[in-house]
Amino acid sequence: MAEVRVENLTKTYGPLKALDAVTLDFRDGGFFGLLGPSGSGKTTLLRAIAGFVIPDDGRVLIGGEPVERVPVEAREIGMVFQSYALFPNMTVADNVAFGLDVRRIRGAERDRRVKDVLDLVQLGDLGQRKPHQLSGGQKQRVAMARAIVTRPRVLLLDEPLSALDKALRVEMQVELKRIQREVGITTIFVTHDQEEALTLSDEIGILRNGRLVRHGPPREVYNNPRDAFTARFLGEANLFSGSLEAGGLRLPDGALIPGATTAMVAVRPENVQVSASEPSGPIRLRAEIRRRIFAGAMGTLILDRHGEPIKAIARDSEFAELPDNGRVWLSWREGSAIPVENAPN
Amino acid sequence: MASAILRRDRLRALTLLSPAYLWLTVAIFLPLSAMVFFSVLTDVPFGDREWHLTAGNYQAFLETGTYARLLWKSLQLGATVTALSVLIGFPCAYVLAKVVRGRSREALFLLVVLPFWSNSLVRIFSWAIVLRGNGVLDRAVNAVLPWPVKLNLMYSQSAIVIGLVHSYLPYVILTSYLALQAIDDSLIEAARSLGAKRLTILRRLILPLSMPGLVAGAVLIFVPVVGSFMEPRLLGGRLGTYYGTLIEDQFVAVFNWPLGAALSFILLAVVLVILGLASPILRKARL
Numbered sequence: 001m002a003e004v005r006v007e008n009l010t011k012t013y014g015p016l017k018a019l020d021a022v023t024l025d026f027r028d029g030g031f032f033g034l035l036g037p038s039g040s041g042k043t044t045l046l047r048a049i050a051g052f053v054i055p056d057d058g059r060v061l062i063g064g065e066p067v068e069r070v071p072v073e074a075r076e077i078g079m080v081f082q083s084y085a086l087f088p089n090m091t092v093a094d095n096v097a098f099g100l101d102v103r104r105i106r107g108a109e110r111d112r113r114v115k116d117v118l119d120l121v122q123l124g125d126l127g128q129r130k131p132h133q134l135s136g137g138q139k140q141r142v143a144m145a146r147a148i149v150t151r152p153r154v155l156l157l158d159e160p161l162s163a164l165d166k167a168l169r170v171e172m173q174v175e176l177k178r179i180q181r182e183v184g185i186t187t188i189f190v191t192h193d194q195e196e197a198l199t200l201s202d203e204i205g206i207l208r209n210g211r212l213v214r215h216g217p218p219r220e221v222y223n224n225p226r227d228a229f230t231a232r233f234l235g236e237a238n239l240f241s242g243s244l245e246a247g248g249l250r251l252p253d254g255a256l257i258p259g260a261t262t263a264m265v266a267v268r269p270e271n272v273q274v275s276a277s278e279p280s281g282p283i284r285l286r287a288e289i290r291r292r293i294f295a296g297a298m299g300t301l302i303l304d305r306h307g308e309p310i311k312a313i314a315r316d317s318e319f320a321e322l323p324d325n326g327r328v329w330l331s332w333r334e335g336s337a338i339p340v341e342n343a344p345n
Numbered sequence: 346m347a348s349a350i351l352r353r354d355r356l357r358a359l360t361l362l363s364p365a366y367l368w369l370t371v372a373i374f375l376p377l378s379a380m381v382f383f384s385v386l387t388d389v390p391f392g393d394r395e396w397h398l399t400a401g402n403y404q405a406f407l408e409t410g411t412y413a414r415l416l417w418k419s420l421q422l423g424a425t426v427t428a429l430s431v432l433i434g435f436p437c438a439y440v441l442a443k444v445v446r447g448r449s450r451e452a453l454f455l456l457v458v459l460p461f462w463s464n465s466l467v468r469i470f471s472w473a474i475v476l477r478g479n480g481v482l483d484r485a486v487n488a489v490l491p492w493p494v495k496l497n498l499m500y501s502q503s504a505i506v507i508g509l510v511h512s513y514l515p516y517v518i519l520t521s522y523l524a525l526q527a528i529d530d531s532l533i534e535a536a537r538s539l540g541a542k543r544l545t546i547l548r549r550l551i552l553p554l555s556m557p558g559l560v561a562g563a564v565l566i567f568v569p570v571v572g573s574f575m576e577p578r579l580l581g582g583r584l585g586t587y588y589g590t591l592i593e594d595q596f597v598a599v600f601n602w603p604l605g606a607a608l609s610f611i612l613l614a615v616v617l618v619i620l621g622l623a624s625p626i627l628r629k630a631r632l
Contacts, residue, residue: 073542077538078539079538099540150540
């Protein structure tokens with residue numbers, strides 16, 4: 001177990017900067033989620049920590065020790081691949097024991113550790129199966145067991161749950177978190193699923209075009225995204241921009257958002273209140289209802305404000321008395337408008 | 346109702362398969378049956394020759410030690426050529442599948458397949474030019490080494506093996522290449538992340554996973570090499586008497602088709618027995 005640090009990490013593929021001077025600390029024992037759209041460099045960062053990608057510049061430190069020149073097989077890492085990469089010619093037990101065999105851990109010690117880790121991932125009685133006889137969730141558990149049995153200094157997960165269906169994914173998220181807590185290994189995982197990142201991580205990092213845009217505890221980043229990209233990427237956000245005045249933010253159509261201190265603010269859809277009658281508060285915007293989406297308990301309203309789409313989410317019953325089409329009022333409580341910077345591309 | 350549909354499906358399947366069955370009948374079953382028939386005759390049933398049924402051709406194999414000795418010699422040749430082809434071909438296939446990428450892979454592939462596209466007779470005579478005394482190889486070695494060496498590989502066991510390995514190498518390279526290509530790179534990465542070095546990865550992952558291709562290639566080589574006659578005759582000269590040349594002589598020179606046919610079927614039987622004995626090992630290699 002160890003903390004991981006990358007410093008000024010840079011990797012280019014031809015004209016493309018996959019990693020652009022990324023500096024980031026991964027706390028010892030923490031669960032760290034790397035998030036970003038495809039091509040943002042999140043997988044490259046993970047593979048650079050693993051040693052499969054050799055950076056052009058910068059440093060990778062595991063437990064304070066620089067490892068840029070240490071080959072993958074000597075870095076003492078555990079890795080779970082998107083495809084699980086279980087060895088098809090070996091049984092589950094032999095798959096799990098592979099790392100122990102390599103370290104010449106034999107006999108009773110080997111058997112005990114394989115049994116313990118299979119119990120930990122709740123596959124105690126499947127040791128003699130071959131990988132092709134397992135379900136997706138079971139393969140995932142074997143991959144996890146194989147990666148942690150050697151007690152690596154850091155555990156790297158590359159989109160570990162993306163191959164599972166939704167119900168199983170939620171179940172495995174809980175499992176993953178439980179296993180990580182029990183073994184306490186510093187864990188870094190890559191995902192494009194923001195909900196997964198928010199659920200699992202102690203800390204998240206958001207990458208875009210090879211740069212680290214934002215990092216911190218999920219709640220903090222979600223509540224205070226600071227820039228338009230993060231606001232939109234992590235959760236959903238309605239963005240309002242205009243010119244800053246003494247009283248607040250003046251939108252192009254003349255409406256004023258009082259109290260705003262930046263030229264752009266983001267409002268989460270769940271904070272947008274929609275009403276047929278004029279609200280009493282200081283924030284009053286007009287919009288037209290375009291579409292109503294019913295999704296069980298929650299309902300989504302797509303509105304139009306001078307050609308700009310706006311999204312509102314609430315319990316479906318709250319939208320009940322609204323007209324299907326026509327003009328309505330938008331408002332939100334003061335403090336719901338998050339000041340953000342317009343992110344450069 | 347269901348049985349009617351089943352019957353109709355079966356009829357349709359039969360109709361669709363009939364060209365294949367017809368082809369198999371004409372191209373394989375009929376000639377092979379004719380040869381089985383010839384092998385139990387005293388003489389070829391052409392013209393007004395006298396013939397009757399006999400088991401004598403098969404007895405001849407058991408009574409004459411020479412035939413069995415030649416068969417043993419051919420089996421050894423088959424084993425040697427197969428072993429060498431695997432030893433040379435598998436690393437080549439590995440480099441092709443896992444090391445080189447893009448255009449250079451295509452170029453290398455062309456070089457591998459080239460022997461297939463050249464006439465085998467031309468190929469063998471080219472080897473004769475290379476291997477003979479004062480030939481290409483002899484001169485090249487003498488040009489490099491400061492002391493004179495007499496290098497005449499022509500008309501030797503080595504010449505036969507070199508010629509055969511060159512002819513059959515593409516089989517093992519191609520079958521191994523396909524098997525290696527099917528191994529996901531993430532498996533190798535996973536093994537590395539668990540601390541495995543190259544040799545461990547080769548022994549515990551790559552070899553077991555590519556074994557089916559390797560074995561298929563070995564079988565494709567072993568069977569025809571045991572019956573080969575052209576390479577032994579042209580490159581082996583006086584030493585080049587093998588079971589294959591023996592059979593060829595019966596058909597081409599001595600005109601004893603019945604004995605030639607009988608010897609062929611004995612070879613077929615022996616090869617089948619060997620493959621049968623090896624099949625438990627082969628099946629294990631297939632996971």
